[in-house]
Amino acid sequence: MxxxxxxxxxxxxxxxxxxxxxxxxxxxxxxxxxxxxxxxxxxxxxxxxxxxxxxxxxxxxxxxxxxxxxxxxxxxxxxxxxxxxxxxxxxxxxxxxxxxxxxxxxxxxxxxxxxxxxxxxxxxxxxxxxxxxxxxxxxxxxxxxxxxxxxxxxxxxxxxxxxxxxxxxxxxxxxxxxxxxxxxxxxxxxxxxxxxxxxxxxxxxxxxxKEKDFKSEIKDKQKQVAKIDQEIERLIKEAIARENAKSGSKSTTRFKLTPEAKALAKDFSKNKGKLPWPVTSGIVSMRFGKHRHPIVRTTMIESNGVRIDTEKHSNARAIFEGEVSQINKIPGANIAVMIRHGDYITVYNNLDKVYVEKGDTVFRNQDIGRVGKNPSSGKTTLFFQLFKNLKKLNPELWIYKM
Known part of the structure; x- marks a missing residue:
């Protein structure tokens, strides 16, 4: 017993x-x-x-x-x-x-x-x-x-x-x-x-x-952000139209995928929630979507992506394999690099130096450029966005522990 x-x-x-x-x-x-x-x-x-x-x-x-x-x-x-x-x-x-x-x-x-x-x-x-x-x-x-x-x-x-x-x-x-x-x-x-x-x-x-003054300042910044977002969407439409023209399609809103592109998009989708950060270290200082300003609560702000503050001279890196579809100077945000993963597109904005060229095939975690300073804050900031065709996606749902 x-x-x-x-x-x-x-x-x-x-x-x-x-x-x-x-x-x-x-x-x-x-x-x-x-x-x-x-x-x-x-x-x-x-x-x-x-x-x-x-x-x-x-x-x-x-x-x-x-x-x-x-x-x-x-x-x-x-x-x-x-x-x-x-x-x-x-x-x-x-x-x-x-x-x-x-x-x-x-x-x-x-x-x-x-x-x-x-x-x-x-x-x-x-x-x-x-x-x-x-x-x-x-x-x-x-x-x-x-x-x-x-x-x-x-x-x-x-x-x-x-x-x-x-x-x-x-x-x-x-x-x-x-x-x-x-x-x-x-x-x-x-x-x-x-x-x-x-x-x-x-x-x-x-x-x-000074709440009234700050409301005005926030609205001005939102206008600048909206202009940048409009320019990025215009560039994505151009990329879709240019790629579809090769196969005779006239669509400017959806990629017509080859079997290889379909397979790449499927692999990208399978990695939802497990994709690496687009910088080796950083903090999210602006989240995706529409929400109240964290300080001036009576004012709404909207973001089509995430803002990641990182250290000086940090590099942006591809979160998945794909092809560099666009490299463009964006007014108010330095240089933007867009990488296509089938019908998914990742946007790495506010780079002051670029290490890749249009048409290059890149691999996961490859450095694609150096992150520049945010003109308004002086911080080293990457503006990162994720699209499926023209649909804006929340990067926080795709990147591991963002």
Whole structure:
């Protein structure tokens, strides 16, 4: 019965430890991702700290940091709670194990005393000779062997439980040290968060005073963005018309695909959600679609793609194999490179240097140009868009963890 209870306890211990380890590993991975994100934000902001920034840009930067640090604090809290839970579980296991060990030692002590009283050679011989038959003598001999084996097994079980108890104590000490370290990091992150929140509150008060001026500024920027988007759509129409003319089609809205192009488009589609980022490191500072301005909440903004801030001299890279269909200078956004993947098109806008030529076949993760500075913010920014024919797609649904 004791063996059965121990076996069930061991199974529960193993299962719980496995679940804890998996969750702990997931949280550690998430924490490292956020810490990397924060490091990237800080590197990018440092690279533009010499530039005189507008009030809106300052607010955007602080909000960006606050959002990331808030995520980090949440993960720290989850890690600390998980360790606390496991510490409590281990402490309870230790109590149960000590009780089991005490009972085992007590039983073993009684067994040793009994064995000592009856373990001399004469008693054993007399016990065998007093048998009424050879079969009974054989059974008594077997009983003596089993008793000796059971005593040995009890001793080994005590040793095993003692080692397990020591291992749990060691693990408990390690977990408490780990929790102390995480709580210290969490306090540091919260301190930074409080400081940023105070600065944000002060800046937002200034924004409120000049809200009308900022509305006008945002609308002007949206007009510039709309012009760039219109130019890109015009260029895509031209590319569709030019390609379709080769096969006699007059459509300017949909590519007429060859079997090879169909296969490429199918492969591209299969990679939805798994495609690499168009830069090696960066942060999304403008998301896809129509939404309220993050600072001036009474104003709506719209984006046909995503804006990715990256480090100085970073390269843009192709997210999938394809053919360079267009390279054009876009007013207000440096150079745009368009790559065709069947009837999908990826647009890499705001490059100040290009490494490919029209008609080139490119492969996944190939550098295609150097990302230029955003004239209004001074940041190194890539404007990335994704289309299927003329249909605008949300890159965040296609790029891995964007």
């Amino acid at each position: 004791i063996k059965l209870r121990f076996f069930i306890f061991f199974l529960l211990l193993t299962a719980t430890t496995g679940i804890f380890a998996q969750t702990k590993a997931e949280l550690e991975t998430r924490r490292k991702e956020i810490q990397k994100e924060i490091a990237e934000i800080n590197r990018i902001l440092v690279s533009t700290q010499q530039k005189e920034k507008s009030l809106l840009e300052e607010v955007e930067e602080i909000q960006l940091r606050i959002t990331s640090v808030e995520k980090l604090v949440r993960v720290y809290n989850q890690e600390a709670n998980l360790i606390t839970q496991n510490i409590n579980e281990n402490a309870n296991r230790i109590d149960r194990l000590r009780t089991d060990l005490s009972n085992l030692k007590e039983d073993y002590g009684l067994m040793i005393q009994e064995s000592y009283r009856s373990n001399n050679q004469q008693n054993r011989i007399m016990f065998l000779l007093s048998s009424e038959s050879f079969f009974q003598a054989y059974k008594r001999l077997q009983y003596m062997k089993q008793y000796a084996n059971y005593r040995k097994q009890q001793g080994e079980e005590i040793q095993a439980k003692t080692k397990e108890l020591q291992a749990l104590n060691d693990e408990l000490f390690k977990q408490r040290k780990e929790k102390e370290s995480i709580l210290a990091e969490n306090r540091k992150a919260k301190s930074e968060l409080v400081s940023d929140q105070k600065n944000l509150k002060s800046l937002l008060a200034q924004v409120k005073v």
